[in-house]
Amino acid sequence: MGTHVIKMPDIGEGIAEVELSQWHVKVGDLVVEDQVLADVMTDKAMVDIPSPVHGKVIALGGQPGEVMAVGSVLISIEVEGAGNLKESAAPAPVKEAAVAVPAKTETPVENKSAAIARPAPACQGPVVAREADERPLASPAVRKHALDLGIQLRLVRGTGPAGRVLHDDLEAYLAQGQSNASAPASAAYAQRHDEEQIQVIGMRRKIAQRMQDATQRAAHFSYVEEIDVTAIEELRAHLNAKHGASRGKLTLLPFLVRALVVALRDFPQMNARYDDEAQVITRLSAVHVGVATQSDVGLMVPVVRHAEARSLWDSAAEISRLANAARHGKASRDELSGSTITLTSLGALGGIVSTPVLNLPEVAIVGVNKIVERPMVVKGQVVIRKMMNLSSSFDHRVVDGMDAALFIQAIRGLLEQPATLFVE
Structure with missing residues (x-):
């Protein structure tokens, strides 16, 4: 040996x-x-x-x-x-x-015991026995979901990468009738004294460091603008009905990417990186849009490169590909770096207003809030319109407040009159 x-x-x-x-x-x-x-x-x-x-x-x-x-x-x-x-x-x-996802490897007959170290396949059922002090892999959202359901996470078999427990695993556990749902109703109101210490390492530590660095170094200020997205949503629905089967469905994001590209022609100072040590601002003609994406290990920002050269469907396909790669741990370093401006959205959970943190060394980040139907006064008449806020942040060391407001208002004009997105 x-x-x-x-x-x-x-x-x-x-x-x-x-x-x-x-x-x-x-x-x-x-x-x-x-x-x-x-x-x-x-x-x-x-x-x-x-x-x-x-x-x-x-x-x-x-x-x-x-x-x-x-x-x-x-x-x-x-x-x-x-x-x-x-x-x-x-x-x-x-x-x-x-x-990490363990590679699939055939186990030699003489070394069958080597398979013991591998994650058990999902077909063995949703229940697994772990040591009482063993902390299974799971995202914070899954841990909260398990706590709300009264499920001991260590008893749930994870089918995700490296045995990570997913939301679907919790549902499978519940379906098998082995959750605390069978416990007395009073258990839901029992006092709890559990504590859990979570070491901040890996991706979570990198995110924490970047967020802290961004808020300490940049002079953040935010600007919120309300946008009537009724027309752009009607256009999106029309294009999906006509071309969705052959070209793929469009979300709002590719329209926002297009609006960024067009607006940046008049506001190039937003598509820039600031090296505060060298005191140099670099403005770029290429628009590489970072799209903030939530994964099980934290926030990642894959990059849609050369958005200025992409059609709606090209942007949509690239956003979908990159988001899928980020969520499944397949995004490369090149795909996660090099952005010039970032677009962040919480989707249906977008709330009314947010204050996104800059993705340094960029100087602007555009945040998308949820779309809601509200009564609005249009030409003296009360009508129902689809409204959405853009909550965006800027580096005040580089970007003046008036320029930031005019930039977002330019995006607003493009989205409210969607034909202007494609007029050259």
Whole structure:
């Protein structure tokens, strides 16, 4: 028997250290080649670290949340034969992701026990026994949902990446009749004294750092404008009815992207990045729109590149592709970087007003609130119109208040008179 030492890999782009986000194995586990061992977090993305060998884990080189230098020992695996004997270079990361998904690998007959370390397939049912102190993988929204339903999350089998518990898993658990729904009604009013400590690591720590950095460095100010979206919604419905089957359904987002592109022609100072250390503002002619997307591991901002050169359906397809990649942990570093202005929306939960935080080094972010029907006075008559607010934030070090207001009002004019979106 020998020992194979795996070092922290060189992710590239001059990165000297990365954060160990999550282990997918523990000491004593049997692993197979290409099985995901750990997730590491760079400034831009989560990266899976695979095993280059079959063997048994004998030592882990760090704890989740620890920042490790490239080249430091990540994990040691006992293998047949002499091992690598020297502390060789680490295996190349197999993919960039927000959540690690173990690779599907055939288990050799002589090493059947290696399958024990893998997540159990969903067909085994929605119930799983975990240790009382074992914290299953789940998003904050899923944890709150489980708490509201009175479900002990550790009893629910997760069918998501790396065994993550999803909303569907909670529903499956309830359907099997094993939730606290069978408990006495008074249990819903029982006192609770549970506490849970959640370590801020990985993607959540990166988000926290970026948000804190943005609010400390930029001079935020927000501007809210009310928009009548009745006409644009009628156009959207017409286009979907006529072309939806052949070209795909349009949401409001591609129209907003188009409005940004057109408005930025007159307000180029909004499509810019500010290097506050060098005191340099870079205005760009290319419009790379970041679209804030919620995933199980937190907020991600995939980028629709060269939005100025895309049709409505091209933008819609790219937004859908990128959002799906972000939600399923498939978005690459390139797809998550390089935006020049960001569009953020909470969809149907958009509320009345929001104050979005800038995506530095950008100087503008446009926030979309929900559409509601309200009585409005039009030409002296009270009529029902579809109304929506845009709640946008700007860096006051670069953008003047009047310019911000005129920019958003330009977007308003384009959306209220949608033909102007396509007049050159």
